[in-house]
Amino acid sequence: MSQRSEAQEVFVKIKGAYVxxxxxxxxxxxxxxxxxxxxxxxxxxxxxxxxxxxxPASSVKGRLRMLIETSxxxxxxxxxxxxxxxxxxxxxxxxxxxxxxxxKRKDAFCLLALFGGLNDVGPTRLIFHDLxxxxxxxxxxxxxxxxxxxRGTAENPRLVERVSGVARGRLLILDVEPETEVEDKELRxxxxxxxxxxxxxxxxxxxxxxxxxxxxxxYGKIKNIIIEKIERIDAGGSVSVIYEYKGSEDNIEExxxxxxxxxxxxxxxxKRGDA
Numbered sequence: 560m561s562q563r564s565e566a567q568e569v570f571v572k573i574k575g576a577y578v579x580x581x582x583x584x585x586x587x588x589x590x591x592x593x594x595x596x597x598x599x600x601x602x603x604x605x606x607x608x609x610x611x612x613x614x615p616a617s618s619v620k621g622r623l624r625m626l627i628e629t630s631x632x633x634x635x636x637x638x639x640x641x642x643x644x645x646x647x648x649x650x651x652x653x654x655x656x657x658x659x660x661x662x663k664r665k666d667a668f669c670l671l672a673l674f675g676g677l678n679d680v681g682p683t684r685l686i687f688h689d690l691x692x693x694x695x696x697x698x699x700x701x702x703x704x705x706x707x708x709x710r711g712t713a714e715n716p717r718l719v720e721r722v723s724g725v726a727r728g729r730l731l732i733l734d735v736e737p738e739t740e741v742e743d744k745e746l747r748x749x750x751x752x753x754x755x756x757x758x759x760x761x762x763x764x765x766x767x768x769x770x771x772x773x774x775x776x777x778y779g780k781i782k783n784i785i786i787e788k789i790e791r792i793d794a795g796g797s798v799s800v801i802y803e804y805k806g807s808e809d810n811i812e813e814x815x816x817x818x819x820x821x822x823x824x825x826x827x828x829x830k831r832g833d834a
Contacts, residue, residue, distance in 0.1 A: 571681045571735045575793040577801075577818060579730040583614065583690060583770075584782040587699075587721045590618055590771045600700060601717040612696055612722045614770070616687035619728075622770050624674045627761040631666045642676050651679045652743070668746040669754030673732075684750070685758075686731040696724030721778060727787075734822060751823035759815035766811070786814035791821060 590605050590612075604612050628634045635641055636659055642650055650658075652668070655677065659667050668680065675683030699721050704713040732755075737747060762784055771779035789802040802817040804810055819827045 571737055573682075573794065574734045574736060575791060576686075576734060577732040577822065578790040578792060579732070579786050579814070579818075580788040580790075581690065581728050581730060582783075582785040582787050583726045583728075584724075584785075585614070585726060585770070586723045586780040586782055587701075587777060588614070588723065588771045588779045589719060589721050589773055590614055590779075599718065600720050602719045604698070604720050604722050612692060612698065614690035614726050614728070616689050616728070618770065619690070619765075620674065620685065620687045623758070623761040623765055624670070626764040626768065627670060627757055630760065630764060631670070631757065632663065633667055633670060636663060637667050637670050637676060639676070650677065652677050653679070656743075665746060665749050665753060666757065668743065669750050669757055672747070672750045673754050673758060681735060681737075681747075682733065684733045684735065684754075686733070688729045688731075690726035690728030692722070692724045692726045694724075696722050696726075698722050719773075732818075732822075748823075748826065752819045752826055752829055755815060755819050755822065759811060762811050762815075785810050789814060789818055 588604065589602065605615060606612050628637055642655065652671070656664055656667075671677050671680045673684045675685075701719045701721055702716065703719055704716045706712070707714055737744075766781050766784045768774060769779035769781055773779065785804055786802070787804045788800060791799050791801050801821045802814050804814070807813045
């Protein structure tokens with residue numbers, strides 16, 4: 560399988576994919592905050608066509624990207640606005656890297672390779688799936704208001720729906736390599752292990768800081784993130800299990816270490832640095 564990047568004549572070969580089976584235990588989550596403004600609920604958590612709450616893949620991907628960009632000092636460097644040269648033109652990596660401090664280039668390239676943003680970096684390596692709740696999740700309606708600081712009175716009362724439960728979904732990580740000569744070969748190779756370690760740290764921050772709206776007000780708490788299993792699918796479709804959860808307290812660290820050992824064994828022991 561090959562994909563073509565249009566900014567430059569860059570071809571990549573997809574050698575396979577790694578499938579992370581995710582389990583999230585969440586409390587008091589408000590995803591989407593859909594404004595209904597009926598007499599019952601002002602803000603509803605997002606639901607599918609059957610009326611079941613779920614966690615959209617876009618919410619997880621966007622939150623992870625934001626957390627990684629912020630923690631690695633990439634905000635304003637790899638954000639969508641920074642990647643746009645004009646209304647009709649986006650930067651290529653060869654042009655963008657000139658605007659990035661040298662000590663941030665590896666971090667920036669790895670983030671763009673994983674989450675996407677520039678055609679000449681190659682296809683987005685990460686493919687997120689929606690997370691679906693097991694059984695019937697617990698929902699509650701929470702009353703809220705705003706307080707006038709001068710008069711000490713409550714204003715703008717509203718009812719907000721929150722959901723708690725266990726949700727499962729998948730994350731695919733494409734394993735690719737260039738088929739043609741490319742610039743910055745060393746940076747491309749650094750996606751594993753450096754970029755995968757960045758992703759690992761993003762998951763740790765996600766577990767700590769939560770997901771969805773209103774996390775500063777106690778919404779979106781994540782009690783636990785468990786990577787239950789990692790499968791490798793090769794280009795021919797054969798599937799093998801490279802990791803299974805066995806109750807480790809530091810499951811995220813353990814699972815990503817195994818992923819790196821399998822994805823890039825020759826570089827797995829490279830200096831970790833701040834990743």
